Amino acid sequence: MEINIAAVSFLMTLANCFLLCLNCSDVCGIDGWRLHSINASKSRHSARRHNIPTLSCKKLMEAFPLDEVDGNYVRTVKRCVFSESPPTPLKSPLKLAAVSKEVLESILDLDVPISLFEDFVLYFSGGKLFPGSVPLSHRYGGHQFGYWAGQLGDGRAHLLGEYTNRKGDVWELQLKGSGKTPYSRSGDGRAVVRSSVREFLCSEAMHHLGVPTSRAASLIVSEEPVWRDPFYNGSVQKERGAVVLRLARSWFRIGSLEILTRSGELDLLRKVLDFVIEEHFTSIKTNDPDKYVTWFSTVVNETAHLIAQWMSVGFAHGVGNTDNFSLLSITIDYGPFGFMEAYNPSFVPNTSDDEGRYSIGAQANVGLFNLEKLLEALYPVLNSDQQSWAKHILKGYPQIYQRRFQELFKAKLGLEGEEEDDDDGYLIAFLLKMMEDASADFTMTFRQLSEVSALQLHSRSISKTMWALQELSMHEYFPEWVNMYLPRLQRAQRSDEARQHRMRGVNPRYVLRNWMAESAIQKAENDDFSEVRLLQEVLARPYTEQHRAEERDYASPPPHWARGLKVSCSS
Template identity: 40%
Template sequence: MDLPRLHFDNAFVRELPGDPETGPRVRQVAGAVWSRVMPTPVQAPTLLAHSREVAEELGFTPGQLASPAFAEVFGGNTLLPGMDPVASNYGGHQFGHWAGQLGDGRAISLGECITAAGGRRELQLKGAGMTPYSRSADGRAVLRSSIREFLCSEAMHHLGVPTTRALSLVSTGEAVVRDMFYDGHPAPEPGAIVCRVAPSFLRFGHFELPYAAGDLELLRRLADFCIWRDFPHLLGARAAEPLDALRRAGAFDETRYGDWFEEVCVRTARTVAHWMRVGFVHGVLNTDNMSILGLTIDYGPYGWIDDFDPDWTPNTTDAQGRRYRFGWQPRVAHWNLSRLAQALSPLFGDVAPLQAGLDRYVEAWQAAEREVVAGKLGLARCRDGDLALMERLQALMQSAQVDMAIWFRALAELDPAQPSLTPMADGFYDASLREAHAADLEQWLRDYALRLRDDPLDAAARRARMRASNPKYVLRNYLAQQAIDQAAAGDPSGIADLLEVMRRPYDEQPGREAHAAKRPDWARSRAGCSMLSCSS
């Protein structure tokens, strides 16, 4: 069956300077933001799973998805007309230290597709083979990490969190050797490729690299391009004009750059607030993993909070310092934005607009945090004292080892006239800790019930607000691991089954209650369910 003829407008390649050398030879690339490189063909590409919403947006029918031709394209064996594969060049701060050139080490962008609705969607294969930026790895990805990225990209979208998307998950029919925990025990694992989809994959690190190299002309060109392609509303009626014409006319000035940076800061704050709302821990918030659009990007050693713990990180590499732990995500995002501000500083005669953008991050984060608190507690709005009320609860939840998702979902069923721990009974991981903290938790519930009596929302409106803010289903680590184990044994059906649950995370979904259960004891310390590495 023929695949649809997609319309590609590869502006990134057309408008920005590229590497004169082609091919995957690992090298330092100067003065360029992309390098042409073809995906490395695989032995037996087979479609394991897909997102029907993303497929429909791009124009693929169910029959086309099932055809061998689809797996050939999105397994990296062939190209559709208009595709122009490149790997992107960027740098970044990793764990607080400048790491120099990084780039797409295992991701290859096929091109920028214009959808029937007029949207721009860049299609990127992760695990498609060597690139000039592959460094010590081989450009491939393993099945376990690919399943996790595919599922989480879509789960986050359905939770309402800004994110990159995933079109497809294709097995390669080849093994990839990985040392999962960098402990000297490499082993072959099944290989796979995810097709990631986003309006843009530009990262903070794209701007840091030319700044570090002193290439201010490239920095300016990249900033102008980003505003023109990814933030066209900042150009108003002139957004449809060619980029070169706008540059010659002086359309990009300090005011424009300042407005752009401020919007990046606000978008970032709102996305981080969503992470905190649903209990998501990114795990590796380096600046090269921060999207300029404020999307959640690069699903590596991420995790989901089970028992509430602001100090938890899923990343084995971060186990000692815990720089990227759950509770630190808002401040790390601010630090990363400060690095972006530094990179953009040559575009400004004065640092005041950059400081204003960082101040807007703080304001936007505080406003978003208050909205999160109001939603999770079912309040019309967050008043003075409500943040402290939430902080008290979170401290008790941490001490009593209470499941975050179960507690807040069940809290909607609380009877303010007779506040009791009964609705939240399934959320405790340790009976002795529940008993030890029961009195304090019950006092908190009484104080919360008193606050509800002073709120204008009636019981039905409160419950609806809480259910819209507190998901019943999140992609718990052990659920993803079960799907991985099943697929590794030759049955990929668990991927689609789990994705179907995650498509409606705020609905009750009778018969699927097991997917909302707290982490089982066997998953407390099992690899893939508690701690993960950056290995993929």
């Protein structure tokens, strides 16, 4: 057997550097992860630690009363915001399918090699608890598909605590798929591989698209059987359990307030509002008698902006219930989401949504409905003048949304300068109507408009490689639109190259299409996580053309087999 001396030398150097990093937080900025000793009788990836990242639940536990009843059994919970609820570890063997290098390094102050150790999988899946962690499950309610659903809560999620990183940023760490809680209802508290892969990938993909979102640190799978009926047709299947460790500045949502108002727990409602404002809306003065209305105005504005951003990248959330809408206006709870392919305002990513309530074209209206429910939850703590003021604020939501939508789509078309809003709005609407008629691919039509030259557009000489744009160019009104678009671009008095560069920075070439996720899921279910990691790498640079992505046809027309793909609420 030949020994590669160069390879051995490299591995020894890497190992020495890793040990140095673990023993020197001053050099590497790793907050507390130190190697104590290597137990030679265990796996080479196993280590004991005398110090690991410390979390804190003190702030939440001091701010709110906890559930007076112990135990993870399902029940109606009263007069609290959280219940103590330990995670139920997944059965071994566990496998680390993927980690987010950026989350580990930039948020958790860790170096990626730490994930090589066996204990990493235990801590990041709920098998072991971080020091300081008192796992909590959050009590909330919500309107689901337009109807009040009563108590919901974290049915399979455990808040491990807050982590304050070296930059002073505070993040809440939460496990999803980590077992039963008092809010599990008829569920088993587990998540399966297919939904966990999608959540892990999309959380990070949305971040790199510039859309406010929760983050995902790791994806861990097990051999534990989990039984699911994926499409609610009576065909129950055995799947595998998985856990995602996800992070957000806060997991409070509209339903967090609704449950308290509905239960008449107004003192607790004020406590939650005061906490959220003090911790996350620091520009609002805590002694301002109108602080709740000022806060509501901010949420209205930011929710409108968030949904406009969803639309600008063709993202449909799929389950826009009030329990899935963050009070911080970030994207949370990735269920049966979808990135629209052929432009269609009626696109519904969720096969459980029979009436199309959460179609992509309805998302702005869903946002308005949810904000109306938020205002209803606030009503008991507002006086009559404040109620009138808040109603007036809410009436401005459509204008806020439309203005932000138009700003984003003007940027997608490379439109600069001050023009009559109606003129640019017409140009955008004209294009979208043609795309709808032609079933043109949303992502690639805009991307290829950023790659085509003005001369090519003018002469209609669009190459076959620009498949989406070429398809659109067959529309009978395409020449008329081009004759409006090109003069509008020329009035900005910028070079065509500058226009293309600017547009490529806002029009992604790669998004997490359903077929791409499905391809990765099929491999992951057979213990091949290579495509999960490839997609993770590609989607971290969605605006940059990448050789491996092109080899995988990630910017090509979706394959024929993908046309029948379905995603439901079952996970």
